[in-house]
Amino acid sequence: MSTKYDSATRAMSNSTTVTEKSGSHKASSSMQQEQRKYEQKMEFDRLGPVNDPLVSRDPFLLREDAALFYDGALEGQPEEVIGDLRRVVTRAMFVRGAILAQDSNGLDPRGDASSFRPPSSQIDNDSPLDDVEFKALELEKKARLRDQTKPLNLILLTCCVGAVVQGWSQSSMTGANLVWPCEFPGGIGAIEDGQCKTKREWVFNAINAAIYFSACSIGVWLSDILNDKFWGRRGALMTAGTCTFVASVWSGYCRTWPELFVARLLLGVGYGAKASVVTIFEAEVAPGARRGRLLVSWQVFTAVGIFLGASANLIFNHNWRLQISSSYIPSITFVILAWACSESPRWLIKKERYREAFLVLRDLRGTDLQAARDLYYIYAQLRVEMSIFAGESSARQRLINWRVYWTYSLELARSSYILRVRQLFSIARNRRAALASAIVMASQQMTGINIFAFLVASILTASGTRPIISLWSSFAWAGCNAIFSTIAYWYIDTKGRRTLLLFSLISMVPFIIGQALSLIISDTNIHTGIVILLIVFNTAAYSPGAGVVPFLYSSEVFPLINREAGMSFSCFVNFILGSIILFFCPLSWNSNAVESISSGPTTLLFIFAGLDLLAAILVWFLVPETNSPEKAALEEMNYLFSIPTSAAVKYHTLKAADVPNSLRPDSGRGSKLPATLRMWWDFSRSGHHVV
Numbered sequence: 001m002s003t004k005y006d007s008a009t010r011a012m013s014n015s016t017t018v019t020e021k022s023g024s025h026k027a028s029s030s031m032q033q034e035q036r037k038y039e040q041k042m043e044f045d046r047l048g049p050v051n052d053p054l055v056s057r058d059p060f061l062l063r064e065d066a067a068l069f070y071d072g073a074l075e076g077q078p079e080e081v082i083g084d085l086r087r088v089v090t091r092a093m094f095v096r097g098a099i100l101a102q103d104s105n106g107l108d109p110r111g112d113a114s115s116f117r118p119p120s121s122q123i124d125n126d127s128p129l130d131d132v133e134f135k136a137l138e139l140e141k142k143a144r145l146r147d148q149t150k151p152l153n154l155i156l157l158t159c160c161v162g163a164v165v166q167g168w169s170q171s172s173m174t175g176a177n178l179v180w181p182c183e184f185p186g187g188i189g190a191i192e193d194g195q196c197k198t199k200r201e202w203v204f205n206a207i208n209a210a211i212y213f214s215a216c217s218i219g220v221w222l223s224d225i226l227n228d229k230f231w232g233r234r235g236a237l238m239t240a241g242t243c244t245f246v247a248s249v250w251s252g253y254c255r256t257w258p259e260l261f262v263a264r265l266l267l268g269v270g271y272g273a274k275a276s277v278v279t280i281f282e283a284e285v286a287p288g289a290r291r292g293r294l295l296v297s298w299q300v301f302t303a304v305g306i307f308l309g310a311s312a313n314l315i316f317n318h319n320w321r322l323q324i325s326s327s328y329i330p331s332i333t334f335v336i337l338a339w340a341c342s343e344s345p346r347w348l349i350k351k352e353r354y355r356e357a358f359l360v361l362r363d364l365r366g367t368d369l370q371a372a373r374d375l376y377y378i379y380a381q382l383r384v385e386m387s388i389f390a391g392e393s394s395a396r397q398r399l400i401n402w403r404v405y406w407t408y409s410l411e412l413a414r415s416s417y418i419l420r421v422r423q424l425f426s427i428a429r430n431r432r433a434a435l436a437s438a439i440v441m442a443s444q445q446m447t448g449i450n451i452f453a454f455l456v457a458s459i460l461t462a463s464g465t466r467p468i469i470s471l472w473s474s475f476a477w478a479g480c481n482a483i484f485s486t487i488a489y490w491y492i493d494t495k496g497r498r499t500l501l502l503f504s505l506i507s508m509v510p511f512i513i514g515q516a517l518s519l520i521i522s523d524t525n526i527h528t529g530i531v532i533l534l535i536v537f538n539t540a541a542y543s544p545g546a547g548v549v550p551f552l553y554s555s556e557v558f559p560l561i562n563r564e565a566g567m568s569f570s571c572f573v574n575f576i577l578g579s580i581i582l583f584f585c586p587l588s589w590n591s592n593a594v595e596s597i598s599s600g601p602t603t604l605l606f607i608f609a610g611l612d613l614l615a616a617i618l619v620w621f622l623v624p625e626t627n628s629p630e631k632a633a634l635e636e637m638n639y640l641f642s643i644p645t646s647a648a649v650k651y652h653t654l655k656a657a658d659v660p661n662s663l664r665p666d667s668g669r670g671s672k673l674p675a676t677l678r679m680w681w682d683f684s685r686s687g688h689h690v691v
Contacts, residue, residue: 054102054380066098066376067091068403076406084355089368096127097372101380104137107369129369136367140287151342151363155285156294158337160301162237162278165244165334167305168312169267169327170453172248173208174474175313177458178467179320184257195467198458203257205583208454210264211271212579219272220571224417224564226273232347233284236277237338243270245331252325272575276567279555284346284563285364295555296488299548303482305330306453310478313457313471349378350561352409385559386411412561420565430562433641436623437554437570440501443615444550445577447508448608449542451585452477452535473532480536484543497549498625504545505616509609511538516605550574556626557641621652 054062068074070091072082085094099106107129129137139147148156181189181204182196188203189196198204219240226236247267254260279298286294309327316322345364348357354375361371386408424434456477457470488500511534518530550570558566585604624640 054377057102059099059102059106062098062102063095065403066095069376069379069405070094074403074405076404076409078409081352081409082354085358088355088358088362089372092127093368094372094376097369097374098376100369100373101377107133133367133369136365136370140365140370149364149366151360152285154337155341155364156282156297158237158334158341159278159282160297161330161334161337162241162274163298163301164305164308165241165327165330166271166274166278167302167307168309168330169211169244169248169271169305171306171309171474171478172312172324172327173211174310174454174457175317175471176320176324177204177208177455178470180260180324183320184255184260186257188257207257207261207264209579209582210261211268212575212582214265214268215272215275216572216575216579219269219274220276220568220575222269223273223276224420224568227277227347227564228417232351233277233281233344234338234341236273237281238335240270240274240277241331241335241338243267244274245328245335248325248328248331252321272571275551275575276564276571279551280563280567281344283555284344285342287365295552296485296492296548298551299543300482300485300489303478303485303543303547307475307478307482310471310475314475317468317471345374346378349375350382350412352412354379381559382412382561383408385561417565420562421569423562424558424566424569428644429641430558430566432643432645433557434566434569435645436641437550437557437566438573439615439618439623440550440553441570441574442577443501443505443612443619444546445574445581446608446611446615447505447542447546448512448581448585448605448611449539449546450578450581451608452539453481454582456535476532477535477539480539481543481547484540485547487544488548491544492548492552496625497553498619498623500545501549501553501619501623502545502616504541504543504547504549505612505619507541508538508546509612509616511541512605512609512612516602516609519602519605553623553626621649624648 057065069077070082070086072079096107107127179196181198181200182191186200186203188200189198191197223236223240226239227233231239243266247263247270250263251260251267254263279295282295282298308330312326313323316326342360342363343356345357345360348354348360357378358371358375361374362368365371365374424430457467457474491500515531515534515538518534521530554567554570555563622645624643626640
């Protein structure tokens, strides 16, 4: 089986022969051969995998390209674009970073058996790694928080607080739902037997679903505009946090239900914009070896936020206005932290602000060499993406010439918001990523978990449980969710995203069916106890997989040029389904009839069990694993999602019919696998990337 390095070696052997005279590679004939080789790669990319953007580059020409980029000597390259970069990094360091971006062993004077490049001493007199650089690169391979730089930890803290805001703003409504319908005029609720009973269910449901309605219709799509046209990642986060802060305070002063409805809509705008940006921000600053574990923090701290909101509901159980407005506490903290942290380096490179990007990368990674490496790699990937996604063939032809800069800059400027959204569905690679992310996002809602997250206290109170006991039950559910979400931290990068998600979805099915059947028990105390126990088991199955994976997965599968639009679309799918569930499903619970196998709550749980199983089937066939043993960089996701969907379905169909480890491409049944999936096997099983 050919690996990426074997294929690259063959490509190099068919290209211009590497000689000891670097000057000879400046000849026009060598340039023409290099361009033809790159054109072949681009054609292969449109038909199959999109690879590491630097793998097919001749190491000598790569070195010259990096030097010309640094000197501002590319055709059409404005001096102001690159001039400031020269003030913060030397030419030699930048070129060394480009060599390291192409091959992690490129600056090792000893070479390496797994490297397809000659040692740097055979290319030129580039300095090998010094002790500081070697130590920094070794630490980068270890997934330890204490080894991270302070600026990186500040960004992660900001994102964690943003997730707390997300969970707290959800949970704050749980306690208020027990009282507010009877506080407003209009006959929304009435006091019966000392408890508030909802009379106008559609108003109650609309106010609970409002946060999701505005999140999916306004918030998630607003995030791309805020990112691209105005203030970048930090500005988008500050705007989202401000919306959440204002809406939280406003909710505590509302006097009518329409006023509360509008406040919840504003809260949803911040909710959707924040969800679309935070996970992207984390994914863009995290090193590849730690990305999975760091992105787990989104769901873990969302669960922590739900737990803190449930705690606030208990603390302020006699004042629903304090309950519903308590989420202002983390909101103001989040805005301050977002102002203090660094901007995303990938966003800065996309905006051609190279000096700022280098300084941020140096703060995040620790050394000039790592910063130069990441800057050049991200720039190279943007060039490849623009080459593939350019609408005109003439533009593509100009983009594949790395000595021409103005076409690249022009295509970046032409990449409008509407175009980026349209490219999610018009380009095959993006379409496959959008399908996979939509499935994982939908699977979270298909479990029915938000019924328990938002309405568990209302459901238990409606069944006769005292309000304070209902709040304690909500508190217990939130605690279980927070505790079990942390399990993903240890397994997200070892077992993989897809494995955890499938485990969650399949494990939840029997627990949901058990809850449905337990409602048939006539003794209320017994069936309530069994239901609560099964809810705990169901939460334990949900949290580490279906709870953690969807937002993490969606944040890493789209190319940089379409990343904001892709995440907006993914969040839209999640939130639109959440709003439908919250608006329609609670109507089935408001029943005083004796439960039976065909009653509303029981039927609803059976429906969710079926949807859960359907989600598991869709994930199995249509959602590839994005985590390889080598911890692929975000830019290398292009490879994975260039595999045709029909080939992926065939692969997983064969895999489902056999023990996974026995289905090898080189076994007797291997002939049934298409060529792209024989290469994919190497990517997902052996940890090698193939051309």
